[in-house]
Amino acid sequence: MKRPSFQFYPADWRKDAALQSCSVAAQGLWINILCIAHECDPYGHMTVNGKPMNAAQIGRLVGMSAKECSGYLAELQDAGVSSVAEDGSIYSRRMVRDEKVRETRAEIGRQHGIKGKEFGAMGAEHGGKGGRPKGEKTPGDNPPRNPRRNPxxxxxxxxxxxxxxxxxxxxxxxxxxRTMSASKPGRTGCSCGRRSERLSRRR
Structure with missing residues (x-):
């Protein structure tokens, strides 16, 4: 199952001098290309049925004529925004690089026994995609809780x-x-006798 989203950083988009040097129309075409390449295989490449898309095919997907799309694609390539693979397919270097990082993390997770379900339902569903490998939990994955450490x-x-x-x-x-000490035998009489002696002395 393909991932429903990909990482997008608005600050990186705005700070990319090569991208910002292109026209607004070319920038709009590029963000559409990124969304389409997210669904393609290999990831980040503009391909269909294993073949690279041409300008006419991309133009139909984004609502442009083949001539318009071809001109904006050339503008993006001249600015160094897009790249062209050996098979002629247009791809995003950032998406390809991020995909390699995710796959590397997923492999490390598989080697160390990190289960996808530990990252929630999405982790279990997508498994190796996004650095969250699949796998069923074993009894050792959830050690018994220590009541002293976690009261x-x-x-x-x-x-x-x-x-x-x-x-x-x-x-x-x-x-x-106080009640028990006051009710001890002999204490009441003693205190009364002393009180009477003090009164007699004063008189």
Whole structure:
């Protein structure tokens, strides 16, 4: 299955002096060529059924006459924007280079056992395309979770409730301790006797 998209960097497009030196019509033709070459095989080459497209075929795809398309293709080639392969097909150097990088990453992933599904559904679907290789997960791909290293997250509201209950418990414990110490035998009488002695001395 072919990838539904390709990387496009607006800043690189705007900063490309060779491309910006071309007319707006030639730039429009080039972006259409990039979109068409994304669907072609080899990737990034303007081919159909394994043969290079000519100016008339490209013109029909983008809504231009063969003469107009031929002139703009020559303008792009003279500026160094487009390239021509040995078989005569027009191709984008950037797309071909990016495809090689993706395939290299995919091969490295296959060698090291990186599974496409680790990158989500799209990774499993496209596999080797885009540097995301196919493959089924094995039990060793998902090691058991260590609860000490990754403790479960507790909601803030629950933490506040626990803190409030702890404070209530401590307050109740202190109150109970004071009540028990005041109710010890002999303490009440002793304190009353001392209080009466102080009053008698004052009188």
């Amino acid at each position: 479960p997250k507790t909601p803030a509201l629950l933490l506040l409730l626990l803190l409030h209950l702890r404070r209530k418990r401590n307050a109740l414990s202190r109150r109970l301790a």
